[in-house]
Amino acid sequence: MIQELKNNYGHLFENELLEEINSVATFKEIPEGMELIRPGSYIKSMPLIINGAIRILREDQEGDELLLYFLEKGDTCAMTLSCCIGHHKSEIKAIAETDATLIMIPVEKMEEWTAKYKSWRNFVFESYHKRLMEAIETIDSIAFLNMDERLLKYLKDKTKVNNDTIVHNTHQEIAYDLHTSRVVISRLLKKLEVEGKIKLNRNNITVISL
Amino acid sequence: MIQELKNNYGHLFENELLEEINSVATFKEIPEGMELIRPGSYIKSMPLIINGAIRILREDQEGDELLLYFLEKGDTCAMTLSCCIGHHKSEIKAIAETDATLIMIPVEKMEEWTAKYKSWRNFVFESYHKRLMEAIETIDSIAFLNMDERLLKYLKDKTKVNNDTIVHNTHQEIAYDLHTSRVVISRLLKKLEVEGKIKLNRNNITVISL
DNA sequence: TGATCACAGTAACATTAGTTACATAGGCTT
DNA sequence: AAGCCTATGTAACTAATGTTACTGTGATCA
Numbered sequence: 001m002i003q004e005l006k007n008n009y010g011h012l013f014e015n016e017l018l019e020e021i022n023s024v025a026t027f028k029e030i031p032e033g034m035e036l037i038r039p040g041s042y043i044k045s046m047p048l049i050i051n052g053a054i055r056i057l058r059e060d061q062e063g064d065e066l067l068l069y070f071l072e073k074g075d076t077c078a079m080t081l082s083c084c085i086g087h088h089k090s091e092i093k094a095i096a097e098t099d100a101t102l103i104m105i106p107v108e109k110m111e112e113w114t115a116k117y118k119s120w121r122n123f124v125f126e127s128y129h130k131r132l133m134e135a136i137e138t139i140d141s142i143a144f145l146n147m148d149e150r151l152l153k154y155l156k157d158k159t160k161v162n163n164d165t166i167v168h169n170t171h172q173e174i175a176y177d178l179h180t181s182r183v184v185i186s187r188l189l190k191k192l193e194v195e196g197k198i199k200l201n202r203n204n205i206t207v208i209s210l
Numbered sequence: 211m212i213q214e215l216k217n218n219y220g221h222l223f224e225n226e227l228l229e230e231i232n233s234v235a236t237f238k239e240i241p242e243g244m245e246l247i248r249p250g251s252y253i254k255s256m257p258l259i260i261n262g263a264i265r266i267l268r269e270d271q272e273g274d275e276l277l278l279y280f281l282e283k284g285d286t287c288a289m290t291l292s293c294c295i296g297h298h299k300s301e302i303k304a305i306a307e308t309d310a311t312l313i314m315i316p317v318e319k320m321e322e323w324t325a326k327y328k329s330w331r332n333f334v335f336e337s338y339h340k341r342l343m344e345a346i347e348t349i350d351s352i353a354f355l356n357m358d359e360r361l362l363k364y365l366k367d368k369t370k371v372n373n374d375t376i377v378h379n380t381h382q383e384i385a386y387d388l389h390t391s392r393v394v395i396s397r398l399l400k401k402l403e404v405e406g407k408i409k410l411n412r413n414n415i416t417v418i419s420l
Numbered sequence: 421t422g423a424t425c426a427c428a429g430t431a432a433c434a435t436t437a438g439t440t441a442c443a444t445a446g447g448c449t450t
Numbered sequence: 451a452a453g454c455c456t457a458t459g460t461a462a463c464t465a466a467t468g469t470t471a472c473t474g475t476g477a478t479c480a
Contacts, residue, residue: 036331058346058472060354068349082339085332091346114331121324122295129292131237135345136268139278140321143389144270147467170427173419179353186428202427202476357437380457381466391438412446412457 004035004050008074024109029103037094043083045104049075052100053161057093067177069134070097071163081124083111098162148188150178152210153194159207167205214260218284225249226363228328234319246305255314259285262310263371267303277387279344280307280371288341293335294320308372358398360388361420369417377415
């Protein structure tokens with residue numbers, strides 16, 4: 001395990017901390033589509049993402065959804081952090097966007113390392129900052145952009161996190177992520193195809209140039 | 211100074227930390243309407259809010275605004291935290307909603323106390339958590355609510371943070387906060403007045419029952 | 421091979437929000 | 451009191467988004 005750890009977190013943590021992580025953490029392989037966290041659940045360990053991507057979603061009372069952001073290699077889940085420390089319930093849903101590899105760290109260690117390692121503290125604070133900025137970026141999108149611009153941004157983000165110019169989603173799935181209706185997405189996608197920016201196929205979309 | 215500190219933060223921090231805060235922090239009285247932070251600025255000290263309220267706003271490139279949330283007594287600014295620690299630029303704007311009293315803490319101490327005091331770490335993490343939740347609540351509002359519902363929520367929040375059933379704002383000011391146009395706000399406010407929920411006056415709105 | 425099903429295309433319409441334009445009213449200044 | 455400025459009210463229109471309903475089409479399976 002130590003090699004993946006070094007590759008992804010070696011520049012952040014000193015060797016002593018890497019060794020500690022190595023000795024207490026467990027590897028976890030996650031298949032695409034698996035639900036990692038559901039709203040209302042309590043969380044007992046904190047994930048460091050080694051590879052793959054995780055979708056973080058918000059759900060309202062009626063079950064309506066909205067994609068907040070993606071977590072990628074080198075990220076951790078800020079919501080999990082504060083759930084662990086503050087003993088709050090999860091307010092979000094996390095689903096594997098791709099097959100993913102995680103390193104799970106027991107809660108007790110988190111607290112201990114925060115006192116002991118400056119690099120760990122910085123990592124935790126930096127994670128919070130990134131997540132807060134992602135949330136604010138999401139606010140920007142919803143508040144300041146029209147649906148066509150949000151869709152464009154969505155396709156860009158998707159191709160980036162999946163490292164694939166083909167977006168493997170149905171119109172309905174995209175509509176859920178952006179909290180709108182399938183018809184609206186079909187309409188806007190068709191416009192993008194006419195503009196030559198994408199090619200529509202059944203169950204997937206080829207991104208040409210955005 | 212120690213008395214205000216004890217009153218507002220005594221239940222959170224041990225005496226030793228309170229003494230430390232007392233010895234290095236400075237009091238700051240802020241008049242209503244004063245800009246505390248502007249986007250792009252670097253921040254050198256961290257505020258603990260003793261009383262009053264602070265508006266936290268997001269601004270896009272064109273200068274369009276959106277109210278994110280309020281900070282109140284007992285709160286601190288998460289954006290400031292991560293700006294101090296991570297040496298990031300501010301991404302938000304902060305304006306005094308009311309006259310306010312702040313305790314300013316030098317950046318260096320923050321880092322030191324995070325290692326030294328568990329209660330301080332918990333406070334910092336709790337602050338991050340609260341702010342992330344506020345941001346997500348804002349996302350909920352924009353994504354899942356119509357403008358009339360957002361306006362209602364806005365009026366509720368306003369009466370709460372100001373502890374005053376009279377909202378001292380023009381329709382134009384509310385429109386800026388919700389990132390819409392004055393005409394839309396006038397229209398919806400009129401509807402609320404017809405429903406008997408508010409009473410409209412020049413330069414202010416009396417909230418009857420929401 | 422025909423039935424079935426999920427997905428996508430599209431028209432027609434409804435609703436919500438944003439825009440423009442103008443009228444009126446309150447309050448201040450001179 | 452006249453003039454001015456700002457805030458609010460409102461109509462009429464446009465634009466964006468959401469909804470309903472129906473069609474077509476490719477894939478799968480009995």
